[in-house]
Amino acid sequence: MNLEIPIEIKEKLQQEAAKRIENLPDVYKDLIGKPGYTAPDASLVEDAVIALALGKNVLLKGPTGSGKTKLAELLSSLFGQPLHQVNASVDLDAEALLGHKTLSYQGGKQEIEFIPGPVTKAANHGHFLYIDEINIAKPETLPILNGMLDYRRTIANPFTGEVIKANPGFNVIAAINEGYIGTVPLNEALKNRFVVIEVPYIQGGTLKEMLKSQSMQKDDAILDQFVQLSSDLIGQAKAGHLSEDAASIRALLDAADLSVYLPAKRAIQRAIADKLEDARERALVSNVAATLFM
Numbered sequence: 001m002n003l004e005i006p007i008e009i010k011e012k013l014q015q016e017a018a019k020r021i022e023n024l025p026d027v028y029k030d031l032i033g034k035p036g037y038t039a040p041d042a043s044l045v046e047d048a049v050i051a052l053a054l055g056k057n058v059l060l061k062g063p064t065g066s067g068k069t070k071l072a073e074l075l076s077s078l079f080g081q082p083l084h085q086v087n088a089s090v091d092l093d094a095e096a097l098l099g100h101k102t103l104s105y106q107g108g109k110q111e112i113e114f115i116p117g118p119v120t121k122a123a124n125h126g127h128f129l130y131i132d133e134i135n136i137a138k139p140e141t142l143p144i145l146n147g148m149l150d151y152r153r154t155i156a157n158p159f160t161g162e163v164i165k166a167n168p169g170f171n172v173i174a175a176i177n178e179g180y181i182g183t184v185p186l187n188e189a190l191k192n193r194f195v196v197i198e199v200p201y202i203q204g205g206t207l208k209e210m211l212k213s214q215s216m217q218k219d220d221a222i223l224d225q226f227v228q229l230s231s232d233l234i235g236q237a238k239a240g241h242l243s244e245d246a247a248s249i250r251a252l253l254d255a256a257d258l259s260v261y262l263p264a265k266r267a268i269q270r271a272i273a274d275k276l277e278d279a280r281e282r283a284l285v286s287n288v289a290a291t292l293f294m
């Protein structure tokens with residue numbers, strides 16, 4: 001079976017992308033190749049920009065696949081700053097944040113060299129730091145960052161004995177996915193150092209616009225059905241019948257893309273239902289899909 005994207009679709013996508021890029025102000029041009037973030041309302045981006053401009057740390061709080069990483073990329077590009085990223089995990093330790101020592105050979109001589117990690121690089125260069133899934137990290141790891149997150153904007157580097165000082169332009173964005181399995185409530189002292197921006201799943205007309213620009217599915221009526229599917233899945237998740245992941249926009253985009261080549265119900269089964277652990281949840285997603293798609 002030939003799964004090559006039809007040339008007309010590729011060309012159309014390229015033309016649309018070129019048109020959008022042409023109309024962008026310069027600061028957005030860093031986003032070329034990465035479709036940007038679509039906000040549920042203008043105040044969300046505006047509040048985050050103001051908080052960052054005032055030197056506050058911003059905590060993006062929202063369910064999986066709600067666009068937190070896209071928003072962090074947009075914010076750093078609006079400030080014209082590169083983004084250094086930490087993907088938190090239970091194994092996250094001081095070395096993964098600050099850097100590590102290694103042996104190097106200079107002119108035949110062995111030396112100990114410090115390789116800076118994302119926090120050190122962002123602080124030294126006055127860039128943005130993005131800590132994704134910050135509430136998955138072990139609670140004892142993150143207090144290392146406290147000094148960097150408050151007015152001191154410095155921390156002692158335990159590996160070199162030097163002080164790491166944040167240069168102007170340094171900003172911190174973190175993301176949490178509250179209630180997700182494996183996460184722990186964020187330590188109060190840490191949470192206290194952030195301004196919180198809620199990042200919900202986009203809905204209705206905003207979701208349709210985003211799907212139109214990011215999905216390969218271009219059929220207006222089918223996109224409307226996907227928007228309705230999203231709303232129904234969010235409703236079921238809110239009522240406690242489905243886990244929040246089922247309503248992820250990331251999974252919805254996958255389903256919409258697949259629906260160009262597969263019947264929509266099968267696309268939804270592959271991209272959304274089959275990811276769920278619980279058989280009843282899988283059946284519920286299939287039933288919701290069956291009410292909307294033939």
Ligand SMILES: Nc1ncnc2c1ncn2[C@@H]1O[C@H](COP(=O)(O)OP(=O)(O)OP(=O)(O)O)[C@@H](O)[C@H]1O
Nearest residue numbers: 036037038063064065066067068069070202249250
């Ligand atoms: N509001 C939005 N604007 C633009 N794209 C979005 C939006 N919401 C979701 N997406 C799309 O959904 C996918 C997931 O987005 P992203 O990785 O930013 O989510 P996330 O909230 O960081 O997810 P996670 O919590 O799983 O890390 C991306 O392909 C992105 O393009």
